[in-house]
Amino acid sequence: MKRRTLCGVLALASVALAALAMPTAFAATYPEKMVKVIVSLPPGSGADTTARFLAQHLAQQLGQPFVVENKPGANSFIAAKAVVDAAPDGYTMFVASNTPMVTNAAVFKKLPYDPIRDFTPVASIARFPMIIVVPASSPYKTLAELVVAMKAAPGKLNFASGTPSYQIAMEQFHERNGIKGTAVNYKGTGPAITDLAAGVCDYSIAEVSSVLPLIHGGKLRALAVADSQRHRELPDVPTAEELDHKGYEAYAWTGVYFPAKVPKEIAQRVGDIVRSTLNGSEGMAFIQKMGGTVFTGSAQQFTDFQLAEIEKTKRIVKIANIPVE
Structure with missing residues (x-):
């Protein structure tokens, strides 16, 4: 009886250890097929162009195609929902702007997704x-x-x-x-x-x-x-700060997400490639050509930034009496 009990315990322990090792092993071979990159804006938009740039570099470094799929419309609901409904296996990625991840949380009473709970932040990209x-x-x-x-x-x-x-x-x-x-x-x-x-x-x-x-x-x-410094493409245009509108800043931003519960090793691996690509000379030049500034950091810093942006935007909507749908 004791021998059978011991064997049973050892078997359960082996299963548990194998389960713990699965995400790491899975991440080590990731990706093994095409990765879909969803964008909520149409082809030619800033987010779309950025997604295609990153998709090319991710494909080169990970050895599998990263294919951009545009799902515009419905205030980005269609794209966000497609990511939320996808399996959390790393094969559906979201290159999102601040509209689905911040603004919608402030201007809609009810969303078909939660911009925080339903996504895994991977890396911020740029500010414009x-x-x-x-x-x-x-x-x-x-x-x-x-x-x-x-x-x-x-x-x-x-x-x-x-x-x-x-x-x-x-x-x-x-x-x-x-x-x-x-x-x-x-x-x-x-x-x-x-x-x-x-x-x-x-x-x-x-x-x-x-x-x-x-x-x-x-x-x-x-x-x-609407920034703290003049734009390199518009050197003669003053900033709001220079015109005595101190503290007034307005910008768009983009970032990379996976669905919630994706293996953290996969998110980390993709995030590391995104950050190294953007901080390299080619990435810097690409974002500058688009008029933006590279804006990278850890996944936790990205999460903290997004939460702060949501709270700030909700406050502005309330003060300005913008109708909430």
Whole structure:
């Protein structure tokens, strides 16, 4: 009886040890097939271009294809849900912007996913400052002139809002200056900026890569960079800080996620490659060309950053009385 009991205990111990070793062994051979990289924005967007750059380098270093799959629409719900519903085996990856991972948590009462509990943070990628812009034909040559006009006629001027993130960034500026504008919401940054350049709207704010071509092309006028330092592509455009709007910053960011409960060894392995790629000369040059700044750190630092961003965004939504759907 004692021998049988001892054998049983040893058998259970062997199973337990094998189970503990499985994630490590699995990670050592990962990946053994194609990895799907989901993006919530259409081809040609900043997040899509970044995802394809990282996919190429991950494929080179891990020996299996990383294939980008675009799932735009529905406020990024479709893409986020596709990641959440995928098996947590490392074969579905999410290159996400701040919209599904932060903004949605602040502007929707109920989401079909939880931006914290349903994902494994892998690595942050980059930050892209936002620029306050007006049409090139606008009578407002400076940010101060725009603010004065808005104070003189509260709510009369309208702003093109390509995403909820941009609306929140603009409303934050309004709240800090005691001014009001009327949001004109668009289904995407492209249509919003196109209408702004045509003079349909009076002003807007958008991530630098989406407005830079139109600024350089003479279709838009940049009034201020919503960052602590001037942008290298717009050396003559002052920062909000320089214009006495101290502490006002607005930026878009991107990061890499897996579904929740993915083996941590896989997340660590992919995260290490993403960080080394971005911090290398080619990665730095790629992000700079897109108008951004490499923004990497540990998975825990990324988690802490995301939590802080959610709380900050919720606070802005409440103060600015932005409707929550």
